Amino acid sequence: MRLTRYTDYALRVLMYLAAQPDQFCAISKISADYGISHNHLTKVVHDLGRLGFVQSLRGRNGGIQLARPASDITVGEVVRTMEDDFTMADCANCIIAPGCGLNPVLEEATNAFLAVIDRYTLAELCRSGTGFMTLFPAFHATRPTT
Amino acid sequence: MRLTRYTDYALRVLMYLAAQPDQFCAISKISADYGISHNHLTKVVHDLGRLGFVQSLRGRNGGIQLARPASDITVGEVVRTMEDDFTMADCANCIIAPGCGLNPVLEEATNAFLAVIDRYTLAELCRSGTGFMTLFPAFHATRPTT
DNA sequence: CTATACATGTAAAAATAATACATGTATAAG
C-alpha cells in the first residue's frame, strides 16, 4: 500500500515550485536536483500542466511555475488527481461482492485517509520558506520572473 | 493505492471461516468457491496459520478454521500483518527527506486509515451469519467438527 | 537561425505480484 512514484514526483515538483514562488524552474534542473529521470519527470509535469497545477513556458529561459497559489493547493487534491484508483480491493472478480461487508469498511478508511491530506496545503508543507531548498548541493536562487 | 491481492485473499478466507464457525474447511474448497489459484491460497493460509489467525489440520478430513473468535480479529490487525509496508512515499532516495514536511502528513493519513479498519472485526463483517455463503453456487453446509 | 526547453507518442526495462510446479509431511480410513 503506497503511492506510485508518479504521484510522489508530482508532489516533489509542486513543493519545489512552492518553495520558489514566482520563478520559472526548468524540468532539467528539478530532475537533476532530485536525481530523477528527466523524461519521466517531463510527463509528470505535463500532467500537472494539463490539470492546472502548473504553468509552463517553452523556449529559452522557459520552465514551470505554480499556476495557483501554494496555499490553495491541498495534498489531497494532488493525490486524488494523480493516483487514478482508490479501490483498495478488486471486488470485480469476487463472487461474494454483493453481500460483502468488507468494501464499505475499506471505503470508509480510504475516505479517512483522504480527509487528512485534504487538510494540508503545499504552503504548509513548505512553511519554512525555501528551507529545504538548501538541501540540494547545487542550490542557488534562480532568476526571478521578469 | 490498493491492498495486494495477498491481503485481499487473506481477508476473504477469514470471512469465509468466520461465516462457518467450528467447521474445518479445505483450502481446495475455498479456492474453488472463490475461483482463486489453489497454490497461491495455500501460501496465504500458511501465513495465516503462522501468524495465529487460523488453525490447520492435516490429512484426510483436514482443513482450516479460525484460531481465535471472529469477534476478536479486526480488519486492521489482518491488514497490518499481511501488508508488509505502509510507507506511502519512498523517501529513502529523496534528498529533501530531512527537511520534508510531506511525510508526517502521509503518516497521519495512514494512521487515520488504519484507525478505521481497527474498529471492525470479522464478526461484524459477517453480521448476517452465513448470509454471503449462499452466494457460492455450490454452497452447502460442511460437516461440523466432531 | 539556432540553442534551449517543454510536448507527446512509442517502446523497452525494471520491479512487483501472482501463479504454477514439484515434492515433502501428516492424518484418517479401510
Add this chain to the structure above:
DNA sequence: CTTATACATGTATTATTTTTACATGTATAG
C-alpha cells in the same frame, strides 16, 4: 500398513504494473 487426502514449503515461471528511455515535434529568446 497402505493409500488417499490435505496442508507445508521451496523454486521457478508468468503476468501486471510502474518506471525509464528513445525519438521526434513545437515554441520561444537571443
